[in-house]
Amino acid sequence: MSNSNLFLKSGFIRAPLQNGVGRFVPQLQRIVLKFCKSNGSSRGLRDFIEQDLVDFAKQNPSVVVYLKPRRHRGPVIVAEYLNGDRVWMGMHNKTHSEITKWIEVLRTQQGDIASLRLRKYQYTDYPSVQGPWTPFTFKDPELNTAKLPDPKYGANNRLPMTATEKLRLMFEKQKLNDVNTAE
Amino acid sequence: MSVIRAGLQRITNIIRNGSGGILSRFITNSALIENKTVPQTPKEVISACNKLIEENASRNFAIVHLLGKQWRVTDGDLLVVEGYWPPNIGDKITLDKVLLAATKDFSLIGRPLVQPGLVTVTATVISKGLSHTRTHFKKKRRKQYMRINFQRAEQTMLRINSVNIASKINEPSKNVF
Numbered sequence: 224m225s226n227s228n229l230f231l232k233s234g235f236i237r238a239p240l241q242n243g244v245g246r247f248v249p250q251l252q253r254i255v256l257k258f259c260k261s262n263g264s265s266r267g268l269r270d271f272i273e274q275d276l277v278d279f280a281k282q283n284p285s286v287v288v289y290l291k292p293r294r295h296r297g298p299v300i301v302a303e304y305l306n307g308d309r310v311w312m313g314m315h316n317k318t319h320s321e322i323t324k325w326i327e328v329l330r331t332q333q334g335d336i337a338s339l340r341l342r343k344y345q346y347t348d349y350p351s352v353q354g355p356w357t358p359f360t361f362k363d364p365e366l367n368t369a370k371l372p373d374p375k376y377g378a379n380n381r382l383p384m385t386a387t388e389k390l391r392l393m394f395e396k397q398k399l400n401d402v403n404t405a406e
Numbered sequence: 407m408s409v410i411r412a413g414l415q416r417i418t419n420i421i422r423n424g425s426g427g428i429l430s431r432f433i434t435n436s437a438l439i440e441n442k443t444v445p446q447t448p449k450e451v452i453s454a455c456n457k458l459i460e461e462n463a464s465r466n467f468a469i470v471h472l473l474g475k476q477w478r479v480t481d482g483d484l485l486v487v488e489g490y491w492p493p494n495i496g497d498k499i500t501l502d503k504v505l506l507a508a509t510k511d512f513s514l515i516g517r518p519l520v521q522p523g524l525v526t527v528t529a530t531v532i533s534k535g536l537s538h539t540r541t542h543f544k545k546k547r548r549k550q551y552m553r554i555n556f557q558r559a560e561q562t563m564l565r566i567n568s569v570n571i572a573s574k575i576n577e578p579s580k581n582v583f
Contacts, residue, residue: 231538236484236563243530243565244482247496250533331495332535336561340538345477346484352467353510 233340238333239306250333253303254326255289257296263316265298270319271326283330300329308334452576455512459571464510466569468527471503479527483566488559493531498567501527507571514575526570533563 242248256272258265272290280288298314300322310329314322354360369376458464467480473487479501493499507514507525514520542555 227539228541236486238484238532238563238565243532243567247530247532249495328535331533333533333563336533336535337538337558341486341561344486344488347478347480348482349465349467349480352465352480353508353513 228340231340232338233342235343236341236346242333248305249283249285249330250305251283251286251302251330252305253287253289254329255291255301255303257291257293257299257301258314259294259296259298260292262295262297265314267316267318267322268298268300268314271322274319275323279326286330300326302329304334306334310335310337455575458509458511459575466507466509466571468504468508468525468569469506470501470527471505472501476505479566479569481566481568484532485529485564485566487562487564488537490560491562493562495531495534497531499529499531501529507569509571514571524572524574526568526572528567529564530567531562532565533561535561537561 239250240248242250256268256276258268258272260269276288276290280286298317300312300314302310302312304310312325312329314325317325366376371377465480467478469476469478472485473489473491475487477485479485502522504520504525504527505516505518507520514524536558537560539556539558542553542557544553545551
């Protein structure tokens with residue numbers, strides 16, 4: 224069972240500093256990789272540092288990368304964002320490829336989005352352009368000056384067709400057919 | 407429909423009698439009964455719409471189809487789409503499946519899509535991450551059945567940069583794709 228959802232904060236989507244309106248600003252500011260040089264649980268993180276870290280730093284010039292070796296402690300990644308969020312992630316016994324994927328997630332997200340339940344998946348400053356609908360939106364303006372009660376508006380036009388009407392229609396159709404055949 | 411048509415009629419009336427424009431507008435606004443003037447020809451309606459587009463009189467909006475959902479977008483909107491989607495942060499994309507585009511005074515309704523090249527909706531991918539952990543809990547009473555699953559969905563946030571209508575309604579469509 225999980226009770227963590229009870230204390231989960233909920234909110235609406237927003238982007239810091241109108242991001243993307245003029246230009247796009249990458250939101251990850253700083254990433255700290257903490258690891259042990261000898262313990263096996265840091266193996267994947269050490270592999271990542273040896274093979275991919277330099278490329279990562281070159282491809283993301285806006286990100287500051289720190290390495291923090293520490294003896295006999297578990298491997299950890301901490302990411303800090305422009306909006307002040309700080310995401311802590313344990314990397315105990317994670318493989319090289321898993322760590323690459325998690326670092327990619329940390330790089331592309333704009334803050335600690337996992338700690339927020341979204342109430343709406345869209346945000347707009349202009350909820351209506353053509354005007355919100357009202358009960359009078361597509362109504363005939365003649366109704367404004369009509370004097371009620373009026374049999375024109377009060378007529379019940381929702382009754383089903385009666386048998387007499389049906390017969391009459393059939394009769395009319397027959398007459399038309401007769402005329403056509405006579406011609 | 408009738409309201410839109412009446413609005414267009416009003417606009418064309420103002421355009422046509424230039425001198426008495428304000429007065430005529432006042433009269434049509436305060437008229438309670440629908441004024442039954444000559445019905446508009448499609449040509450006149452289209453030219454009026456094209457003029458409105460050129461003037462850029464009001465805000466545009468569009469309904470776009472994106473990852474199986476329909477979104478109503480205008481300039482500056484934020485969207486969050488869920489699920490696997492290849493675009494990465496910083497990418498500028500155009501949303502091509504436009505089902506409807508409209509301004510304050512008229513709407514272009516696609517059947518099912520508005521003709522390609524007529525409407526351009528551009529967007530920037532701002533952020534890509536994982537949602538909070540969602541718990542899926544199932545239990546049947548007295549049946550010794552209980553399942554619990556946890557999942558996190560990929561969330562991609564989009565900023566809509568512009569919704570533009572090119573000023574060429576009723577022109578033959580060029581094959582853009």
